[in-house]
Amino acid sequence: MPSERLTLKYEIDGFDFSAAGSASSDVKKILRKIGVSPETIRRIAIAMYEAEINTVIHAGGGVADVEINPTRVKVIFTDHGPGIEDIEKAMEEGYSTASYEIRQLGFGAGMGLSNIKKYSDNLDIKSKLGEGTVLTFIVNL
Amino acid sequence: MHDTIFHSVTLIHDKCMGCTNCLKQCPTEAIRVRDGKAKIIKERCIDCGMCIKVCPYHAKTAITDDLNKIKDYKYAIALPAPTLYGQFKNNPSIDLILTGLLEIGFDEVFEVARAAELVTESAKKLLKTGQLKKPVISSACPVVARLILMRFPNLIENALPLLSPMEVAAKLAREQAIKKHGLLSEEIGVFFITPCAAKVTCAKAPIGQIDAQIDGCISIKDIYLPLVTAMKNTKEKPLRTSSLKGITWAKNGGESYALNEKRRIAVDGIHNVIKVLEEVEDDQIIDVEFIEASSCTGGCIGGPLTVENNFIAKTKIQCIELPQKQIDDGIDIELESVKYSIPIKYQPISNLDSDMGIALQKMDQIKQIRSDLPGLDCGSCGAPSCLALAEDIVRGFANELSCIFKLKEKIGNLANEMVQLNQIGFGQGNQIKIKGENNESKRTN
Numbered sequence: 252m253p254s255e256r257l258t259l260k261y262e263i264d265g266f267d268f269s270a271a272g273s274a275s276s277d278v279k280k281i282l283r284k285i286g287v288s289p290e291t292i293r294r295i296a297i298a299m300y301e302a303e304i305n306t307v308i309h310a311g312g313g314v315a316d317v318e319i320n321p322t323r324v325k326v327i328f329t330d331h332g333p334g335i336e337d338i339e340k341a342m343e344e345g346y347s348t349a350s351y352e353i354r355q356l357g358f359g360a361g362m363g364l365s366n367i368k369k370y371s372d373n374l375d376i377k378s379k380l381g382e383g384t385v386l387t388f389i390v391n392l
Numbered sequence: 393m394h395d396t397i398f399h400s401v402t403l404i405h406d407k408c409m410g411c412t413n414c415l416k417q418c419p420t421e422a423i424r425v426r427d428g429k430a431k432i433i434k435e436r437c438i439d440c441g442m443c444i445k446v447c448p449y450h451a452k453t454a455i456t457d458d459l460n461k462i463k464d465y466k467y468a469i470a471l472p473a474p475t476l477y478g479q480f481k482n483n484p485s486i487d488l489i490l491t492g493l494l495e496i497g498f499d500e501v502f503e504v505a506r507a508a509e510l511v512t513e514s515a516k517k518l519l520k521t522g523q524l525k526k527p528v529i530s531s532a533c534p535v536v537a538r539l540i541l542m543r544f545p546n547l548i549e550n551a552l553p554l555l556s557p558m559e560v561a562a563k564l565a566r567e568q569a570i571k572k573h574g575l576l577s578e579e580i581g582v583f584f585i586t587p588c589a590a591k592v593t594c595a596k597a598p599i600g601q602i603d604a605q606i607d608g609c610i611s612i613k614d615i616y617l618p619l620v621t622a623m624k625n626t627k628e629k630p631l632r633t634s635s636l637k638g639i640t641w642a643k644n645g646g647e648s649y650a651l652n653e654k655r656r657i658a659v660d661g662i663h664n665v666i667k668v669l670e671e672v673e674d675d676q677i678i679d680v681e682f683i684e685a686s687s688c689t690g691g692c693i694g695g696p697l698t699v700e701n702n703f704i705a706k707t708k709i710q711c712i713e714l715p716q717k718q719i720d721d722g723i724d725i726e727l728e729s730v731k732y733s734i735p736i737k738y739q740p741i742s743n744l745d746s747d748m749g750i751a752l753q754k755m756d757q758i759k760q761i762r763s764d765l766p767g768l769d770c771g772s773c774g775a776p777s778c779l780a781l782a783e784d785i786v787r788g789f790a791n792e793l794s795c796i797f798k799l800k801e802k803i804g805n806l807a808n809e810m811v812q813l814n815q816i817g818f819g820q821g822n823q824i825k826i827k828g829e830n831n832e833s834k835r836t837n
Contacts, residue, residue, distance in 0.1 A: 255749035
């Protein structure tokens with residue numbers, strides 16, 4: 252009996268802005284085919300896109316693991332970047348540690364984490380300075 | 393419910409060679425090649441006409457009406473799309489083109505360009521109310537409108553809820569004819585002169601209103617020759633009432649130019665349109681007020697039923713010169729009369745299974761089958777990509793041996809097994825040894 256669970260894995264290239272968003276767009280297509288409601292798909296896609304951009308900008312790349320079952324979608328972003336110094340502060344709207352160059356590109360508005368929180372039902376961030384970050388969010392179906 | 397199954401785009405069975413051109417270009421993966429012929433999956437087709445444009449054997453066409461159909465009506469009205477004005481050599485005046493339409497049998501003309509100006513005025517009023525969700529996406533291109541309904545349900549609220557210039561023109565032309573000539577509605581035949589396959593579908597199954605306003609669609613391709621002949625043998629009459637604001641709708645960017653909206657995006661080409669809509673859906677496009685999206689390259693002038701190369705047509709439209717003074721035809725419309733009368737609704741493509749648990753299992757199977765396929769996306773199996781084949785296999789429409797590489801592998805394995813059987817002596821004394829020379833003689837057969 253095959254399980255009612257689908258797992259997907261995406262490698263996220265660091266500093267490749269053109270590739271950022273490809274994981275969320277793939278997940279979007281899959282969710283559409285399994286019959287998830289359009290509004291829920293939108294929430295997952297936006298949260299994933301923000302996390303992907305964060306992984307590209309701040310961590311120099313990482314891995315996204317997506318686990319889908321009929322009740323929820325769980326997404327885990329793992330990176331070995333610099334880590335987040337003050338998670339609470341990082342969650343604030345408008346707060347960003349992005350460099351001037353990154354801001355010039357139109358990123359680093361400080362909305363990433365707050366958007367992920369806004370669009371997900373559960374968000375958990377574990378981070379250690381100098382070691383990396385594991386960001387997990389859940390959207391219920 | 394509308395009959396959404398009617399499609400203008402169709403296959404000419406005998407001309408189809410079963411190649412992969414349309415298969416690979418179709419933006420909604422609505423085509424499969426089965427038994428050597430292309431098949432259109434009606435549920436997925438958005439009538440963009442891409443397959444008509446790319447088929448080297450002219451095996452794809454759009455169902456349009458014959459010019460003779462106008463004889464079925466006591467009073468026939470032509471609604472020329474503004475695109476028509478950019479189709480001719482020697483840059484004839486718009487008056488001459490319109491007079492030509494009367495010469496070939498129409499009793500009256502009503503320019504869609506004129507209706508486009510009225511739609512622009514209504515859109516300005518509606519945008520001013522601030523009630524529309526930003527960015528507002530134009531619904532004038534019927535392919536884009538259909539695409540939003542099927543694939544971007546989150547953007548339905550962004551779609552401009554106004555009838556297209558073609559529909560507005562049809563309504564006004566019919567009303568005028570009834571008033572002026574005391575005719576019954578059924579005595580009047582309203583015909584759109586179309587560059588576009590999707591408009592033909594839309595004319596039969598309108599978006600945003602219940603009653604179809606159009607009695608027939610004649611393609612620019614079909615009307616071109618009789619029209620050119622008629623234009624040669626006639627003297628122009630002052631028939632034009634449109635201005636450049638409406639005429640410029642023929643090319644991508646024209647509608648947003650007429651709206652005078654600065655924060656606008658004008659995107660053309662169906663694959664580009666999909667990319668932009670994806671970004672809008674993911675909140676990646678901000679600070680934009682209006683998006684004009686055209687399925688065809690260059691806008692309507694790039695339509696599959698046109699005659700002139702779209703780049704040349706663009707220049708021709710740009711070079712049209714008209715007197716500054718606007719012609720007063722006394723037409724004024726209420727905003728309410730051009731608004732959608734029924735809300736547009738999400739029309740999802742059927743998913744893998746109505747039970748999400750089973751759908752997930754199927755998706756897992758697709759993933760496994762896909763990883764086992766060569767990943768060349770060559771289309772030889774009849775599906776546009778390896779992923780699409782994997783999905784077709786799980787949905788029960790194909791099997792793994794549709795893939796020629798899988799088939800080759802299987803044949804190779806079988807041959808090896810036979811050689812092995814021979815080697816272990818199974819064939820001793822039975823004359824079924826496989827010898828090199830026998831193999832070769834078989835190959836030349």
